[in-house]
């Protein structure tokens with residue numbers, strides 16, 4: 001068995017925050033900068049994704065949803081950065097996962113099912129509860145998000161300079177390790193079956 005042997009490895013990253021000055025989006029920008037050679041990280045903006053509504057879906061996916069599904073489908077892996085809102089996953093991120101889990105042939109044929117996923121999060125306490133919830137939601141879609149390293153960025157607003165550049169050494173190191181773990185998961189011979197079949 002061999003893992004993916006594609007260059008570049010295509011990683012689609014999604015922030016659970018819609019705001020322009022989001023620290024979670026800034027974590028993804030730092031990940032783009034820290035990506036190992038041969039890994040390409042793009043950021044998908046959720047701002048145009050409507051709330052999931054089966055009536056809307058029945059009339060055909062809105063353009064932004066089609067773009068989301070296409071981007072998820074075409075990615076070798078996802079990198080999700082989540083804030084924590086009132087102890088849980090922010091609505092935009094859960095909503096995007098819900099749309100991406102939809103397929104006329106059933107959720108197991110959806111864009112997101114069985115995807116390789118790495119997660120991280122920033123907030124006052126590192127978005128720990130949101131990340132735990134996110135793992136649980138992903139497990140319903142046949143996804144075991146990377147366990148280690150955990151990237152829980154507490155007091156996230158203190159980790160960037162005024163230009164939004166990640167200056168905290170420990171956080172940069174953790175993101176670097178997470179990306180290497182993701183690369184390992186994608187390319188290692190023990191990569192999960194869904195990756196090998198991709």
Ligand SMILES: Cc1cc2nc3c(=O)[nH]c(=O)nc-3n(C[C@H](O)[C@H](O)[C@H](O)COP(=O)(O)O)c2cc1C
Nearest residue numbers: 017019022023024025083084085086087123124125
């Ligand atoms: C509705 C709401 C609820 C929040 N609840 C939490 C929370 O439960 N835990 C926490 O650490 N921060 C909480 N925060 C603060 C966010 O972590 C903080 O605003 C963070 O910067 C948001 O991420 P962003 O910078 O990527 O937008 C909350 C913020 C909002 C707007």
